[in-house]
Amino acid sequence: MPKVTIDGHTIEVPEGTTILQAARMIGGDVTPPAMCYYSKLKTSGGYCRTCIVKVTKGSEKDPRPMPKPVASCRTTVMDGMEVQNNSAPDLLEARKGVVEFLLINHPLDCPICDQAGECHLQDLSYENGLSTSRYEFKRREFEKIDIGDKIKLHMTRCILCYRCVKVADQVCDTRVHGVINRGDVAEISTYIEKAVDHDFSGNMIDVCPVGALTDRTFRFKSRVWFTRPMDAHRDCKTCCGRVVLYMSGNEVLRVSARKDQWGEVEDASEGRAGWICNECRFEKKELKDWTVEGPRNIDRHSVISQNQYLEKKNLRIDVSNQKQIEEKAHN
């Protein structure tokens, strides 16, 4: 098995592992940020360039450094490879540049964006960006198009990660949306107004790293950090039925798939991603539809965990309270 050293941490990984995957195995700060790569979607990654790293030694066999920073999500580990991420100031400067590029045309409308609080671009710019913008021109705008009653498209927020296109290709069996035009006017579109409507199309919302694709049934209902995420499940013929409910009191405001620490959909069973169907996501908005398992463990650095929910978690949620919820639900 090849051995790779990233920022001084050495790890042995299976053949074919990418630098990014190896860094995730090491964990912590060593892991480069990734905006377009999504381990559950084939051929994803390589576009956003935020996960670039510096390869200072190619391999034991060919120790030459790589001449340019490489996308860690698409570069396979070689035995003896040495990689710098946080330990290379010039790389961090380059990444700052990438973050700036992603932001120059972004509307920065976080105050009215439903993704705020769980937006990867927010995290990325907070952790790797500049506090001011050097861009002084008009930001890009697009003609609004309606892609259906379930999903709201805000093209101005899109970073063209292609994840939603890959969901349509790989999770749904038909694709009616895609990337049209090119260059900086390229956009996610159905071209002619067409409803994105497939049993699994809602997963496009979950993979979207920004607020470009959001849940219409949750629109302006609540800031996500005021909700209480709960793990829940139901017997579903179409999908795994394992979800997170975002609740306010006993009201289910939103349903999403369960996501891991990288923001990706968790496996439902060994090797099978836990994509959920549109019925579970959009139509089961009553607590009685679900068996609630308990509070969702949300990563400490997420803004969602900053509110009352965190306190309750620390208090180890009162089981009687949970029972009350279930009783109420059954009544």
Added chain:
Amino acid sequence: MGRKLLTEHINVPGIRNLETYRRQGGYETLKKALAMKPEDIVEEVKKSGLRGRGGAGFPTGMKWSFLAKPEGVPRYLVCNADESEPGTFKDRYMMERLPHLLIEGMAIGSFALGCRTSYIYIRGELMYVFQILQEAIDEAYAAGLLGKNIMGTGWDFDLHVHCGGGAYICGEETALIESLEGKRGNPRIKPPFPAIRGVWDCPTVVNNVESIMAVVPIVRDGGETYASIGIGKSTGTKLISACGHLKKPGVYEIELGVPVEEFIYSDEYCGGIRNDKKLKAVVAGGSSVPVLPAELILKTAAGEPRLMSYESLAEGGFASGTMLGSGGFIVMDEDTSIVKNLWTFTRFYHHESCGQCSPCREGTGWMEKILHKILDGHGTLSDVDLLWDIQSKIEGKTICPLGDAAAWPVASAIRHFRHEFEEYVRNPQAIRTDHHYYRVNNLSPELA
């Protein structure tokens, strides 16, 4: 007079037709090649030292030897005729006049690589050349030079021409492959390289028109003979597309190693600067390569005469050198605004960015806007520094070389002509009234 390997017969009347082409020895080399072992042909190309003529200059023989040859999987030779690099028009010139030279080269290359079907990918705008190629291919099929049992050797080979739809990026080999598959011209992320997984996931070699044409004289005369022409690692002849403010713009076949000064000023080549103006700057290898001021294009920083070769043009690195690139030789006279010329280049890359990766998608447009602001007289000195910073953040961070191609002209213009940017910033009024750029001679006064 330098030797002409590709353009020797270009002025023979009717050379576009098969019959005339054959009378000049056409397809004799194919006959010779079909009697050789394929690997020996690859060996000759290696010996010739031929370097990819599309711009990157990667040794063609080496590229050929990397081609994977798994059992039972077809492999393809694809000719890159998507010539779109500003300043470059040699491939169009050659295909228009000598379509059969390309077809012969494609047949030889395909035989050497074991390809049963090959494609010429031509940019869609060159529809009339597409037609010329199609007619030539039809002629070759009718004469048994393509198709089944070619020249009675039992070798079957099909050649098709495929047209693009208008996208510079399709000159990048993986974007070209995507486009050939009927998709958007988004470059692929490498590895895997086309030699392993190219068109329809099969091993593929993509070569420029001129490289494929050069295979014909290489196989005809032998790799060593070809390598004896030129200088050092710049072997053979190269087609230079000379344009801009020259007395005699056009396509010239030169032996690599001709001094730049001779190329610009001698009557054999460009005949000097139009209207006997002074030379200001040259972009020597297509719009992507660094622009050099007159003193650095004629002589290296060390004071040596600069030669038309891969090595000599690159002498001094990007600090004082440039690249031979595609051989698109753009000459600017003393009246030219470097900043405005740069703006047209940056606008070009902005327009042609595929939009896949963020630095290129966002950065090219940003640079164009800043340049526009400077040209409009609203620039500040810090805008020049910002431009420099943006280009440095695009270069080397993108999926394909378009990012570098967009960054280098900006970097070199600032490096060598910073004073001109500053002039635009300091004296916008003067610039506005005297937009000193070149005009058509018979410009009507009311347009001024």
Added chain:
Amino acid sequence: MSEQKEIKFSEDALALVDRIIRRYPEGKQKSALLPVLHIAQAEFGGWLPAPVMDYVASLLRIQPIEVYEVASFYTMFNLKPVGKCVVEVCRTGPCWLMGAEDIVKYMEKKLGIREGETTADGMFTIKTVECLASCGTAPMMQIGETYHENLTLQKVDEILDTCRTTVKEPVSHWRKDKIKG
């Protein structure tokens, strides 16, 4: 009900599409998309309305979105109606050095439209384009498949006048009468 013309290629065009598809391996008929879009544009008045693209998708047995994605990527495909003669003037560096900007200005003035617009009689559209590999014969413009090189203002006058008197049908890049495939 408004009368809708059936969207269908001529028999000749269909036969040509069939021959083009056969140039690519079995099952790779999507590869024919760019040539077929050129033919479609030539067959249906110089531009590609959505129903035409849907028709192309059905011919090649692919999803309509795959056609939209591609047609909108490449600059030669017009997704909005254009004039009979789309005058494509190169504006990139080498042509600019030789006065392309003046050619555009002159034409805008002469035709009374701006770049990107179509004359009221539907005759001309001015479209600025990037490098067409004609730098040594700059400035230049393209109408249909034809390159007009070494332009002067006088030449522009002649070319536009000729178009006005001779062009009856939309001029496309793909010459229906000439390219047999």
